[in-house]
Every structure is written in structure tokens, then in C-alpha cells.
Amino acid sequence: MSEKYIARSPAVASRVLDGEIVIMSAIDSTLFSLSEVATIIWQAADGQTPLSEIVHKRICAEFDVSPEEAYRDAEAFVEDLAQHGILRVSSKPLEIDIPVVLEDSWA
Amino acid sequence: MQDLNRKALRLGIPLSVHLDVTYRCNERCEHCYLDHDDHGEMTTGEIRGLLDQLAEAGVFFLTLSGGEPLVRRDCFEIIRYARSLGFNVKFKTNAVMIREREARRLRALGVEQVQISVYSHRPEVHDEITKLPGSLKRTVAGIRLLKAAGLKVTLANVLMRANFEDGEGVRLLAAELGAHYTVDPTVTPMMDGNTSVLRHRIPAGSLRTVFHDPNLVEDVESFCAPPAPVDDDIREGLPCSAGHTACYISPYGDLYPCVQFPFRCGSVRRERFLDLWQNSPQLAEVRSIRGKDLTTCSSCSHLGTCTRCPGLAYMEGDMRGPSSADCEKSFVRTGIVTAGMIARETTAIPMAGLVQIKPLIQASP
Numbered sequence: 001m002s003e004k005y006i007a008r009s010p011a012v013a014s015r016v017l018d019g020e021i022v023i024m025s026a027i028d029s030t031l032f033s034l035s036e037v038a039t040i041i042w043q044a045a046d047g048q049t050p051l052s053e054i055v056h057k058r059i060c061a062e063f064d065v066s067p068e069e070a071y072r073d074a075e076a077f078v079e080d081l082a083q084h085g086i087l088r089v090s091s092k093p094l095e096i097d098i099p100v101v102l103e104d105s106w107a
Numbered sequence: 108m109q110d111l112n113r114k115a116l117r118l119g120i121p122l123s124v125h126l127d128v129t130y131r132c133n134e135r136c137e138h139c140y141l142d143h144d145d146h147g148e149m150t151t152g153e154i155r156g157l158l159d160q161l162a163e164a165g166v167f168f169l170t171l172s173g174g175e176p177l178v179r180r181d182c183f184e185i186i187r188y189a190r191s192l193g194f195n196v197k198f199k200t201n202a203v204m205i206r207e208r209e210a211r212r213l214r215a216l217g218v219e220q221v222q223i224s225v226y227s228h229r230p231e232v233h234d235e236i237t238k239l240p241g242s243l244k245r246t247v248a249g250i251r252l253l254k255a256a257g258l259k260v261t262l263a264n265v266l267m268r269a270n271f272e273d274g275e276g277v278r279l280l281a282a283e284l285g286a287h288y289t290v291d292p293t294v295t296p297m298m299d300g301n302t303s304v305l306r307h308r309i310p311a312g313s314l315r316t317v318f319h320d321p322n323l324v325e326d327v328e329s330f331c332a333p334p335a336p337v338d339d340d341i342r343e344g345l346p347c348s349a350g351h352t353a354c355y356i357s358p359y360g361d362l363y364p365c366v367q368f369p370f371r372c373g374s375v376r377r378e379r380f381l382d383l384w385q386n387s388p389q390l391a392e393v394r395s396i397r398g399k400d401l402t403t404c405s406s407c408s409h410l411g412t413c414t415r416c417p418g419l420a421y422m423e424g425d426m427r428g429p430s431s432a433d434c435e436k437s438f439v440r441t442g443i444v445t446a447g448m449i450a451r452e453t454t455a456i457p458m459a460g461l462v463q464i465k466p467l468i469q470a471s472p
Binding site (some may be wrong): 010011012013014015016017022024029031033041101 | 108110111114115118120162165166169190193194196215217218219220259360
């Protein structure tokens with residue numbers, strides 16, 4: 001199994017409301033409200049931690065679910081968010097792009 | 108989105124904030140409700156601190172506007188900081204100052220959409236309204252650059268006396284540019300209560316043409332249908348989101364329920380935003396109003412479908428009263444007079460002998 005790395009896209013907006021994360025993609029304006037498990041994956045999507053490690057350490061450790069089932073569900077979730085441009089997925093570690101001002105003076 | 112709004116309402120979260128970062132502008136639109144001077148705008152540091160507070164309060168949708176926000180030299184720093192805090196940012200501009208670099212930067216910063224005012228597809232009409240020669244040409248060039256950079260663009264078409272015949276032209280221009288199109292015939296009094304700009308409003312007869320134009324109104328039959336019977340849900344309902352899940356903050360840090368509702372609720376320069384949001388007596392008053400509490404409109408058959416703006420009503424003297432502009436819109440849409448029109452003797456529409464016709468309510472079997 002090839003490893004997967006996931007990173008939050010810089011083109012999304014997100015906010016925690018009453019314990020749930022709300023995400024909107026600037027690309028297609030789709031609004032997502034993440035479940036508890038999905039929130040864990042989203043928050044752990046630092047581009048550096050393999051998805052298998054996120055599932056093993058963060059999900060299987062907290063929920064009564066087999067590693068195979070948890071990984072299958074996590075993969076489906078990741079692919080869904082990737083299709084909306086909310087997560088980036090790669091076989092190699094990713095940098096999280098932080099919006100930056102290209103130049104301080106633009107006028 | 109409805110679920111999110113319901114949740115925000117239940118939890119008392121200000122889901123959407125409109126922040127004008129300046130009232131200065133490079134255009135002088137003849138119908139504008141603002142003056143264009145700087146009376147002491149918030150500094151970059153103050154705005155950063157405010158954005159921290161807004162994020163902490165749960166604000167998700169942030170509209171950055173003006174004036175023309177790009178006249179602030181720290182405009183991109185403000186956008187960058189807002190995006191770093193996770194806001195969904197909508198940016199309102201006239202696009203006159205948009206070059207390739209600005210377009211690319213807005214895209215790189217993850218701005219969700221850009222809204223641009225376009226009054227006409229004809230330069231002589233648009234430029235006459237903005238009082239800036241060459242403005243349509245520059246605005247359209249800016250829109251092309253924004254679209255080329257991959258941004259979602261909406262053309263906001265305010266229809267007035269001077270341009271009400273150009274709605275279709277602007278809609279076609281939007282289609283050619285790959286932009287969304289919205290039309291709005293609302294001209295509001297100035298923030299200081301000056302009503303002289305209202306002379307630019309579309310005459311009722313022309314408004315009727317606009318509201319019945321299938322090219323401008325998606326579903327004319329539904330849009331212009333008689334209002335459904337008023338039920339308890341409508342009577343117990345909220346007039347709009349102003350002060351409930353949304354609010355407006357001026358460049359000077361003053362908090363209002365909405366950009367069209369100049370009922371000052373405090374200053375974020377003096378108090379924390381969340382303290383004002385939760386404890387302002389003015390916001391409490393706005394939040395206390397239900398459909399059944401409206402002095403004239405509570406008995407109106409249009410209560411459930413009218414676009415009644417409490418801010419416009421407030422500017423006419425009573426936030427619980429009717430807004431004459433919205434009475435006119437409801438009448439023009441449906442042909443059914445409103446309770447506000449009956450109560451108001453000084454309407455422009457001949458009222459002699461008119462009574463309000465209420466939709467028939469089917470009797471229970």
C-alpha cells in the first residue's frame with residue numbers, strides 16, 4: 001500500500017462552531033460540516049503525517065473500529081474533500097501553503 | 108447553508124460580518140449613501156485586533172468593502188490576515204484599481220468571490236453614474252483579469268432612474284465575462300439620513316417592467332405571484348438576519364445591525380466585539396422584533412414575502428414600521444396594495460378607493 005499524505009488547501013475557509021468544523025471551498029463554494037472523525041482527520045492534515053498514522057494514532061485509538069475499516073472510510077473522506085479542492089493528497093509529504101502577501105507595497 | 112444559519116441563530120453566533128475598511132473611493136457614484144472622507148479610520152493594527160475578535164466570536168463569512176477598499180495601502184495585509192484566521196472572504200470593489208498583480212494576489216489569498224458594481228454596459232451611462240471618466244473600461248478590464256486569475260466574480264447591477272433600461276445589457280456583459288449577475292433596484296438614504304439620493308430610484312412604472320422581465324427575474328410567475336396566506340410561523344418569524352446572525356462594522360469601528368441599518372450599537376474601539384454583540388441594548392431591541400410586532404406590516408398580506416428592510420424602515424422613522432420602498436416593490440410585483448401604502452397617504456401611487464386584497468384561505472374540509 002502506497003502511503004498518502006494530506007494537507008489542508010489554502011483556498012478554504014474554516015471555523016469551529018459549537019465543536020463542529022465548518023469548511024467552505026473558495027473553488028466551488030461547497031459548504032461542509034465535518035463529523036467528529038472527519039474533524040480529527042482535517043485537523044491532522046498537516047501534509048507531513050501519513051494518513052495511515054493519523055488513522056492508527058488518532059482514530060483507532062479513540063473509536064471502536066478496525067484499522068482496515070477506519071482507513072477505508074478515511075480514504076473515501078479524503079478523496080471526497082480532495083475532489084472539492086479542500087484537501088490536497090500526495091504520495092509524498094506536502095507543505096501547507098499559508099496565504100502570504102507577495103509584496104508589502106503594491107501601489 | 109440553512110442548517111448553518113439555524114445553528115448560528117440558535118447559538119447566537121454572528122455568522123456574517125460586513126466590514127467597510129474605508130469610505131474613501133475613487134468613484135463618486137451619484138446614488139452612493141456614503142461620504143468619501145476619512146474621519147479617522149481604524150488602523151491596520153486595530154483591524155487586525157478586530158479580526159482576531161471576530162474569529163473568536165465565530166464569524167465565518169467576512170465581507171470586506173468600502174468605499175473602495177483598494178485605496179487603503181494595507182488592503183492586502185488585511186485580506187491576508189483575515190484569510191490566515193480562516194474567514195470566508197468576499198471582496199467588494201469597483202475593480203478600477205485591479206491589475207494583473209492584484210488579481211493574482213486575491214486568488215492566491217483564497218478570496219472566495221469578488222463583487223463588482225456595474226451600472227451599464229454603455230460607458231456613457233456607467234461613467235455618468237460613477238463620475239469617473241473611463242471607469243467602465245477599467246472595471247471591465249479588471250473583471251477580465253480577475254476571471255483569468257480564476258476568481259469567482261459577481262456583477263452587482265443597481266438599477267436606477269438613469270440606467271433601468273440597461274439591466275439586460277449588463278446581464279449579457281456578465282455572461283460574456285463569465286461572471287454571475289445580480290440585479291437590485293434599491294437606493295438607500297445616506298448614512299446621515301440625507302434622502303436626496305432617493306431621487307435616483309426607479310419610477311414605479313419602470314420598476315414594474317424590471318420585475319416582470321424574465322431575463323432579469325429568474326421565475327417571473329413565482330416572483331410576482333400573490334403572497335401566500337400569513338401563518339403563525341410568519342407572524343413569529345424574524346424580519347431578517349440583521350443583528351441576529353449578521354452585523355456591520357464601519358471604518359470607524361462603529362457597530363450596526365446591517366450596512367443598511369444605521370442604528371448604532373456601540374464601538375469596537377471602546378468595547379470588545381463579543382461584549383457588544385451579546386450585551387448591546389440596541390441589538391437586544393432589534394432582536395426582540397417579530398413579524399407580529401410590526402406596527403403596520405403585521406396586518407399586511409405581504410408579511411411573509413415582502414423584502415421589507417428594517418433598516419430602511421428605521422431611516423423612515425420606525426424600525427417596526429413599513430419601508431415605503433419595499434411596499435412599492437411588493438405592490439409592483441403582485442399588483443396587491445400593501446398595508447403600508449394604505450396607511451401612508453403620501454404615496455406616489457394613486458390610492459383612492461384601494462383596499463388590500465388578501466389571498467383566499469381555503470376552508471378546511
